[in-house]
Amino acid sequence: MNLITYIVTLNWNTTRLLKEMALSVQRTTPECHKWIIVDNGSKQDDWRELELWTQICGLHNSRHGLLHRYEENQGMIIGHNQAFDLAAQCGQPHEIVMIDTDVTVFEHGWLSKVRAWADQHPEVGIVGLEHARHEKRAPAIFLDPAGYWYIHEDQPAEPTEGESVGLGMALIRWPVLEACLRFDPDFHIYYKQDDDLCFQVRADLGLEVWAFPIGCNHWGSGSLKSSDYQCAGCSGKSEFDELKRRNQEYFVEKWGWALRGRRGTLTEEAQHLAETKQDMRERRGG
Numbered sequence: 001m002n003l004i005t006y007i008v009t010l011n012w013n014t015t016r017l018l019k020e021m022a023l024s025v026q027r028t029t030p031e032c033h034k035w036i037i038v039d040n041g042s043k044q045d046d047w048r049e050l051e052l053w054t055q056i057c058g059l060h061n062s063r064h065g066l067l068h069r070y071e072e073n074q075g076m077i078i079g080h081n082q083a084f085d086l087a088a089q090c091g092q093p094h095e096i097v098m099i100d101t102d103v104t105v106f107e108h109g110w111l112s113k114v115r116a117w118a119d120q121h122p123e124v125g126i127v128g129l130e131h132a133r134h135e136k137r138a139p140a141i142f143l144d145p146a147g148y149w150y151i152h153e154d155q156p157a158e159p160t161e162g163e164s165v166g167l168g169m170a171l172i173r174w175p176v177l178e179a180c181l182r183f184d185p186d187f188h189i190y191y192k193q194d195d196d197l198c199f200q201v202r203a204d205l206g207l208e209v210w211a212f213p214i215g216c217n218h219w220g221s222g223s224l225k226s227s228d229y230q231c232a233g234c235s236g237k238s239e240f241d242e243l244k245r246r247n248q249e250y251f252v253e254k255w256g257w258a259l260r261g262r263r264g265t266l267t268e269e270a271q272h273l274a275e276t277k278q279d280m281r282e283r284r285g286g
Contacts, residue, residue: 003174004094005033005111008083012040012073014101015050022057024105028215031111033097035065036083041073075189081182088177096172097129100218103169107215114171114212117159125176125207126198128165130218138211141165142269143195145259147252152266159212161273164198168218176201191244192251199255203280 007025011018018037037054039047047069051060059065066086070079080098087094097111107113110129118127130139137155140162144150149164181200187193198209252259258276263269 002093004087004090004092005031005097006036006083006087006094007033007097007099008036008038008080008087009099009101010038010040010076010079010083011042011046011050011101013042013046015042015046015053017101018050019053021099021101021103021105024103025099028105028108029111030109031115033111034063035059036068036086037065038068038079038083038086039070040075040079041070077183077185077187077189077193081185084177084182088180093174094177095174096177098167098170098172100168102219103130103216105169105214105216110214110216114214117212118171118173121208121210122175123208124210125173125201125205126165126167126209127171127173128162128167128209128211129169129171129214129216130166130211131213131216138213139166140209140211141195142263143259144262145252145256147192147195147248147255147259149195150262152269154266157213159210161208161210161270163202163209163273163276164195165209165211166218167194167197169214169216171212173207175205175207179205181205186250187247188243192247196251196254199258202277203258203283206277206281206284206286 009018009021037050037059039050042050051067054060054065054067060067068082068086084096087096114127114129118124128139137151137157138160139151140155140160141149141151141164143163181197181204183193184196187196201207201209258279260272263272
């Protein structure tokens with residue numbers, strides 16, 4: 001199946017980083033793709049810079065890309081859902097590569113490599129691509145009963161199944177998009193909505209979530225730190241931490257039935273994943 005590939009990113013006062021990220025993607029991605037950029041209420045000077053740059057690059061509401069503007073910061077959840085809805089307007093089978101502005105890609109041909117693997121594994125709905133030069137393992141994520149992430153030191157440097165993956169850079173496959181899954185807006189602004197989507201994919205669709213390390217670096221939370229956490233109704237770090245706490249409580253309330261105590265080995269993780277899949281299959285009535 002020939003799929004349209006949309007590369008989706010959000011901007012919030014990070015146009016300089018966005019342009020650097022996009023340049024790294026263009027250098028390493030000869031495969032045909034289109035861009036969807038959602039500006040989440042950036043300051044006027046940053047917005048003007050972004051608007052001008054997209055016009056120069058032909059990404060401003062053209063056949064090469066779309067630019068959507070919110071006057072005020074709506075948070076990552078609404079921003080990403082808007083981007084997914086814009087991609088759906090093509091009316092054709094498509095896939096989405098989510099990528100944050102603080103990511104740099106340095107592996108040439110990564111998209112063809114990941115696609116080829118994913119095509120051989122149609123049971124996979126999300127492929128997490130986050131990685132860093134110094135890491136020697138595929139960062140598949142597991143969760144404990146309190147909803148906290150953890151990984152294993154002996155995870156291999158090859159595709160690895162997890163309960164979740166980071167979505168700072170990730171490939172969302174067509175079956176997920178065809179089912180119209182979206183980030184749950186009951187999570188506020190940002191935090192845990194990524195794990196929730198991975199659990200939706202697993203519980204609702206019976207698909208898997210794998211980490212596939214490619215050559216990239218993700219720096220993490222740059223725009224939040226640079227703004228002193230003044231975002232989408234938050235007025236600082238303490239209020240943002242409270243929001244994260246509420247999001248984590250909501251995640252545990254929603255998915256507590258699928259969460260178990262931390263497992264000590266990857267063998268135990270494999271057993272846990274098998275048991276969880278069976279539980280989810282029974283809940284779907286399958």
